[in-house]
Amino acid sequence: MHRLVVFAVPVFALLMACEFIYGWLRKRNTYRFDDTVASLSQGLLSQAVAACTQLFQIGLYAWVYPALALWTRPDFWNSAIGWTLAILLFDFCDYWLHRAGHESAVFWAAHSVHHQSRRFNLSTALRQESLVALLGWVFYLPMAVVGVPPEQFGLAGLAVLLYQFWIHTEHIGKLGWFDRVFSSPSNHRVHHAVNDEYIDHNYGGMLVVWDRLFGTFAEEAAPCVYGTRERLEGSNPLHAVFGPYAPLWRDARRTRHWRDKLRVWFMPPGWRPADVALRDPKPAFSLVAARADTPPAHPQQGIAGALQFLLWTAVVLRFLWCADDLRFGLDAALLALCGAGLWTTGALLDARLRARSAWGLQLLGLGIAVALLWPH
Numbered sequence: 393m394h395r396l397v398v399f400a401v402p403v404f405a406l407l408m409a410c411e412f413i414y415g416w417l418r419k420r421n422t423y424r425f426d427d428t429v430a431s432l433s434q435g436l437l438s439q440a441v442a443a444c445t446q447l448f449q450i451g452l453y454a455w456v457y458p459a460l461a462l463w464t465r466p467d468f469w470n471s472a473i474g475w476t477l478a479i480l481l482f483d484f485c486d487y488w489l490h491r492a493g494h495e496s497a498v499f500w501a502a503h504s505v506h507h508q509s510r511r512f513n514l515s516t517a518l519r520q521e522s523l524v525a526l527l528g529w530v531f532y533l534p535m536a537v538v539g540v541p542p543e544q545f546g547l548a549g550l551a552v553l554l555y556q557f558w559i560h561t562e563h564i565g566k567l568g569w570f571d572r573v574f575s576s577p578s579n580h581r582v583h584h585a586v587n588d589e590y591i592d593h594n595y596g597g598m599l600v601v602w603d604r605l606f607g608t609f610a611e612e613a614a615p616c617v618y619g620t621r622e623r624l625e626g627s628n629p630l631h632a633v634f635g636p637y638a639p640l641w642r643d644a645r646r647t648r649h650w651r652d653k654l655r656v657w658f659m660p661p662g663w664r665p666a667d668v669a670l671r672d673p674k675p676a677f678s679l680v681a682a683r684a685d686t687p688p689a690h691p692q693q694g695i696a697g698a699l700q701f702l703l704w705t706a707v708v709l710r711f712l713w714c715a716d717d718l719r720f721g722l723d724a725a726l727l728a729l730c731g732a733g734l735w736t737t738g739a740l741l742d743a744r745l746r747a748r749s750a751w752g753l754q755l756l757g758l759g760i761a762v763a764l765l766w767p768h
Contacts, residue, residue, distance in 0.1 A: 394712040395713055404518060404557065412513075414563060420562075422512060422563070424511055426741045428515045429701050433629045434522070436730065437629050437633070439520075441523075453529065456533065457541070457542055464541075465539060478548040479552060481548070482532070482535065482549055483552050483596070487603075487606075491595045491608065497656065497658065498527070499527060502528075507620050509619065514558075518557075522633050555575075559579070575599065579609075580594065581616045585618060586619055595608055622636070629731070629735060630731060640657055652666075693741055696740055696750065707726075707730065707758065711726045729760060733758065736750050
């Protein structure tokens with residue numbers, strides 16, 4: 393499965409290049425260099441994490457499948473109808489996991505990584521979460537109950553994920569009847585927007601029918617403003633992954649009520665214990681402030697950051713190619729090195745590290761990673 397990702401990367405890169413050139417020619421560029429590197433770093437990091445968490449990606453499903461499956465019919469699931477049904481079932485289960493990711497604080501902390509970019513383009517599609525699988529695997533167990541084999545579960549998930557790549561663009565307008573049935577660029581722009589009228593809508597991965605059935609559909613009308621209401625500042629990939637948990641932990645620690653110490657994790661995002669909110673109020677959300685942008689990275693930092701990012705991309709792709717043949721301890725060590733390398737690239741782009749210091753750290757990390765991967 394990891395090798396399929398390696399083959400897909402050049403295709404993704406080509407399509408992003410085409411989108412960038414099209415936007416540049418139309419004088420409507422939707423890319424920004426440091427934002428794109430941050431999004432792609434999250435994509436690489438999520439794949440490195442997936443290589444080390446196979447237990448949660450598909451292992452637990454395969455483990456419980458023999459005990460839960462009520463209807464095991466390999467001949468049916470290998471048919472065209474069976475494959476179609478498996479994909480539809482995955483998309484249905486994914487709708488509810490995605491909805492939980494917006495309506496429960498601890499799930500939002502994991503999912504918000506995908507929404508942090510204030511741009512909306514094909515690189516945003518690759519800004520994938522690293523920790524959702526650790527929490528969300530249980531949402532797919534109904535597929536095991538009806539008998540979807542583990543192999544088809546994994547491939548159905550890949551199909552739903554790959555479908556969603558193309559809907560992350562501002563260059564495709566409304567598509568008529570298609571928008572009423574399928575997730576489309578117009579529908580998904582609404583999902584990524586922080587406008588009051590759009591927030592928490594259009595969860596469907598392939599089909600927007602689920603949103604129409606369960607009352608979570610909104611049609612695109614006003615221009616979308618992207619990002620998260622708790623803005624991520626900077627390009628630090630580790631802060632993007634773990635940072636959203638920090639305010640939950642602080643509020644849980646500071647509230648005097650034991651019930652609220654638990655509720656803060658499972659109430660909707662933004663909910664706070666009354667005693668904490670009274671002592672430490674947060675400013676109201678402002679759409680005007682959400683539109684504001686930060687200064688771009690200095691050109692010299694950008695060039696160095698681009699080179700470092702490309703080197704770590706090569707390391708991660710080699711890691712994914714070999715991951716199934718490596719011991720877990722080696723996988724974990726490579727994950728740590730990749731995380732540190734991508735963090736260093738982000739620190740350079742944010743001007744928190746000088747280029748000389750960043751290159752020193754990078755060459756050390758890259759050297760160790762290459763030494764670990766070379767025998768394989």
